Amino acid sequence: MKRKTKIICTLGPATDDPQVLKELMLGGMNTARVNFSHGTYEEHLKRINMVKEMREELGLPIPLLLDTKGPEIRTGCFTEGRVELKKGQNFTLTPKAIEGNAEITQITYPGLAKDVERGTRILIDDGLIEMAVNNISGDDIVCEVLNDGPVSNHKSINVPDVNLTMDYMSQKDIDDIRFGIEQGFDYIAASFVRSAFDVLEIKRVLEQNHGEDIQIIAKIENRQGVDNVDHIIRVCEGIMIARGDMGVEIPFEELPSIQKEIIEKCYRSGRRVITATQMLESMTHNPRPTRAEASDVANAVYDGTSAVMLSGETAVGEYPVRALKSMAQICIKAEEDINYVKRFDERHLDSGMDVTNAISHSACTTAHDLGAAAIITVSKSGFTPRVISGFRPNCPIIAGCMNERVYRQLALSWGVTPIRTEMKKTSDALFEHAVDRALKQTSLIEKGDIVVITGGAPVGVSGTTNILKVQLVGDVLLSGTSASPKSVCGTVCVAKNTAEALKNFDDGDILVIPETSNDIIGILRKASAIITEKPGLSSHAAVVGMTLDIPVICGAAGATEILKNGTVITIDGVRGQVYSGVAKIL
Incomplete structure (x- = not known):
């Protein structure tokens, strides 16, 4: 069984060995994530080039995903590199350029004092230190420390349930996105998205730098993002449920229901949804996942996630390949438990469907009704395969792509196997070409299978999906006029004349002869079929x-x-065609 749920692997020091990267690609990595919160352009470039070279060598459509740093607040540096805070003491946050000590530290967001008030909770280092605002003096924020703990250089600061007014795009993010455009990235994972306007701001940067073909995955990591997720879904190509920072900003007991709700909303709207962070975190140092982690991954699959993500497990972990294989095994087993046909039948349909959605829905219905081996769709933009993927059909989706970036991007779509196809003059020629490529490039279909095909006319124009076709995979040896709608499979007996027929025919053969006569009526009664010239x-x-x-x-x-x-x-017998071998006939 081919896995439908896709897996994103984060690159890092643990994947710098070419053999490890190769094993990840061959082991089922569907997307390579580069985290721009860490590392230099030189380090990133080395990993990017390794991915490009390896995917070309292996013939795999592995897209590159750039994860932005996003708008974040961090502490500055401390004179001693680290301080110990005590419960009940005062600790001041200031935008002034100072070296920190046990009483004060610089913060990277000068406007924080305007966004908070007395009593506001402030968390340092993913919540390891909790404080409450006591007093605000100009730009300085005096806080009471609520628990003992250490703070060191450049630690994160979170302000739960406060709508920060800081700019979304930093110069670093803009520079990183420009770098990503130059290096041919396929996706931007936009960190700390708060509203649809944040996504539109990234789209503006992409358009200004000729990167509009790059797709945006909006990371939901705070309360604002959760509250505005409906609007965010409409303007991006996918959502990432980034549970790490979300678990700091939002009470942990709310996370499971938020995860399920966002997955459901993305599923209903046909958007990709990625479940991320701490999925197999124990495998950073251990060769096996915990039972809780296995359940976490499986439940994300049961919920309907499009993809799951490995972060530190592959970036800095001791067992990157084993972590990937463990995740793949969990996904496959979970998928075996799901009745996708039942889910499809129970799905509520939007009465405002366009032609592409209607054709895609019909393709899934037809595939389920006929037991098709696959849905094959030929697309210039990749939109139709994504729509079909959103319906979660039971059979594989094979996407014929004429554009290299679309070929890679579709590797992240649930259930989609992208293949390279070439432009043809007619839709029939394009469909035949796509079936032939699917037969040669994948193990998903074989001769004799039924496939459902979608495409558009005129050929090669985006947004024109308007054709649905059912086709038998196989070699058509010849055709003629059928005298009966019946179909049959059998062994051939070729006879050039009556004498050969009487000599060579065995009961149940398909008799092939120039013409018949009453001289061989006894043979004809025992034939399973007759073919004449x-x-x-x-x-x-x-x-x-x-x-x-x-x-x-x-x-x-x-x-x-x-x-x-x-x-x-x-x-x-319906079409009057003869196929080589055993074929499934409608």
Whole structure:
């Protein structure tokens, strides 16, 4: 079973060994994440180039995801590098450029004093130190420390349930995004998104720097993001539930319900949703996940997440490849428990569907009804495969891509296997080409399978998905006129004349002969089907076939030369076609 839920792996020192990166790619990594909160451009560039070289060598569509630092507040540096705070003491936060001590530290956001008030909770180092605002004097914030603990250089500061007015885009983020555009990144994971306007601000930077093809994943990490998630979903290509900072900003007991709610909203709107942070964190140092971690990953899959993410587990962990394989195994097992057809049938449909959504929904319905091996969709922009993915069909989605970036981006979509395809002049030629590529490039379909195909006309124009087609995968050996809608699979007996038929025919064979006569009526009664080169529904073979109620293909030019004795073929009585081997006929 091919895994439908995608896995993002974070790059870092643990993946700098080319062999480790190769094992990750071959082991199921679907997206490579580069965290720009840490490291230099030189370090990032080395890893980026490794991914590009390795994915080309292996022929895998591994997209690059740039995770921005985002708007954050941190402490400055301390004279001794670290101080110990005591419960009940005062500790001052100031924007002044000073070296910190046990009584005061610099903070990176000068406007914090305007956003807080007496009694506001302030957390340092992901909540290890909790303080309450006692007094505000100009830009200085005097706090009471509520618990003992250490604070060292550049630690995070969080202010739960306060809507900070700080600018969303820093110069560093703008520079990082420009760097990402230059290096061909496929996704931006936008940290600490508070509203739809934050996403639009990133889109503006992308457009100004010719990076509008890069897709945005909005990271929901604070109360503002949670409250505004409906609007955020509308303007981005996906959501990441970043539970690390969210767990600092929001009470931990609320996180499970928030996770389920966001996944459900993304599922209903057809957006990708990524569940991230601390999924297999114990595997940073241990070779096996905890039972709680296994349940966490599985429950995200049960909820309907599009992807799950590994952070420190692969970036700095001791067992990066084992962590990936463990996550993949958990995902596959969880998917086996899900009745995707039932979920699809129970899904509420939006009455305002457009043509692409309607065709995509019909493709899923048809695939389920016919037991299709796959849905094959050919898309220029990648929109249709993403829509089909949003419906969560039971069968694989194979996406034919004519654009390299779309080819990589679709690797992050639930259930989608991207393949490279070329432009063709007609939709029929494009569909045949896509089926042929899918047969050669994936192990998802084989000859004899039924596939459902979607595409658009005119060919190559984005947003024109308007065709739904059901096709049998296989080699059409010949075609003619069918005298019966029945279909059959059997062994070929080729006879050039009556004498050969009487000599070589075995009961149950499919008799292939230029024409039939009453001289071989005894054989015809025992044949499973008849193929003749003589045309016409009034021909002897056609009349006999209709009388005996067996499939007959007449007018099959060259049948006695094309078909070979002893080979297995399938007759499609509806279409009047003959396929090589055993094929499933509608």
